[in-house]
Amino acid sequence: MDNKRCTLFRTGHILGGYIFSLFTASYCSFIMAELIATFCHSFHYLLWPFVCFSLLLYFFLSHCRLDQWRSHSDTWNHLLVVTAHPDDECMFFAPMLLHFRRRKKNISVLCLSTGNYYHLGSKRRLELVKSCNILGIPEKNVTVIDESCFPDDPTRIWNEELVARTILQHIEDISPDVLLTFDRYGVTGHNNHISVYCGCRKILHDGRVPNGVAFLSLETTNPLRKYISFLDVPLSVLLASRIYISPLSDVICAQRAMFLHWTQLTWYRMLYIIFSRYMLLNTVNEFQQVENVPR
Numbered sequence: 001m002d003n004k005r006c007t008l009f010r011t012g013h014i015l016g017g018y019i020f021s022l023f024t025a026s027y028c029s030f031i032m033a034e035l036i037a038t039f040c041h042s043f044h045y046l047l048w049p050f051v052c053f054s055l056l057l058y059f060f061l062s063h064c065r066l067d068q069w070r071s072h073s074d075t076w077n078h079l080l081v082v083t084a085h086p087d088d089e090c091m092f093f094a095p096m097l098l099h100f101r102r103r104k105k106n107i108s109v110l111c112l113s114t115g116n117y118y119h120l121g122s123k124r125r126l127e128l129v130k131s132c133n134i135l136g137i138p139e140k141n142v143t144v145i146d147e148s149c150f151p152d153d154p155t156r157i158w159n160e161e162l163v164a165r166t167i168l169q170h171i172e173d174i175s176p177d178v179l180l181t182f183d184r185y186g187v188t189g190h191n192n193h194i195s196v197y198c199g200c201r202k203i204l205h206d207g208r209v210p211n212g213v214a215f216l217s218l219e220t221t222n223p224l225r226k227y228i229s230f231l232d233v234p235l236s237v238l239l240a241s242r243i244y245i246s247p248l249s250d251v252i253c254a255q256r257a258m259f260l261h262w263t264q265l266t267w268y269r270m271l272y273i274i275f276s277r278y279m280l281l282n283t284v285n286e287f288q289q290v291e292n293v294p295r
């Protein structure tokens with residue numbers, strides 16, 4: 001084959017391949033479009049049954065108190081919730097707090113900062129006490145740490161050892177039998193939330209857990225699940241090892257507590273109150289189940 005014919009052959013080969021790939025791509029696009037259309041069509045028919053099913057399941061589990069079978073909390077008598085800022089207690093932990101209140105158990109809150117990012121620490125401390133009062137936690141059971149080593153700042157990571165020591169000292173003072181805090185993602189990814197988790201993890205890693213105290217972490221879900229309210233109930237029931245679902249009266253109670261943090265009431269907090277699953281649902285894990293720590 002001479003050079004001219006060889007070049008023509010190669011050009012034809014490349015052009016043929018190009019046309020074939022174009023055809024394949026458009027055919028694949030056609031299939032994809034068909035698949036998306038079918039999905040949207042099915043979604044339209046599946047959406048409302050799913051909404052109804054989620055709503056029914058929510059009412060069934062919360063109002064018939066059937067969430068007890070998944071909470072495994074009857075052996076505990078004193079819950080300590082460790083938070084990073086005033087308002088964390090009702091934004092994230094209200095369903096479990098109110099679950100304990102319904103059973104007339106002892107509840108304490110340890111908040112590691114005053115929430116002084118906008119220099120409103122003293123006001124926020126008072127808001128926390130009022131919010132806890134609504135949630136059934138007396139003022140004497142609310143402790144707020146005001147130390148420069150725990151600044152309210154999303155860019156600052158607190159020292160693990162200092163967090164661990166502060167929590168251990170508080171456990172020694174009040175003797176809870178179960179501790180609840182954030183998990184490694186801190187629900188919102190806030191560094192202060194994650195620091196509290198890291199302090200607790202250090203206590204477990206170092207084998208310094210006081211006898212008879214269970215450590216629980218609040219599960220962080222993906223952003224979609226976080227803001228679909230009761231629609232997350234079916235998936236949470238399916239996946240979680242421990243679940244706490246608030247009846248409507250408790251959801252309203254949590255919302256009232258949120259409104260008492262009036263310095264924090266922005267438009268996106270209002271949306272959070274309406275749409276967040278954490279206002280009506282907590283799923284928690286034992287630290288030992290999610291971390292490689294000795295039991």
Ligand SMILES: [Zn+2]
Pocket residue numbers: 084085088190193
């Ligand atoms: Zn916070």
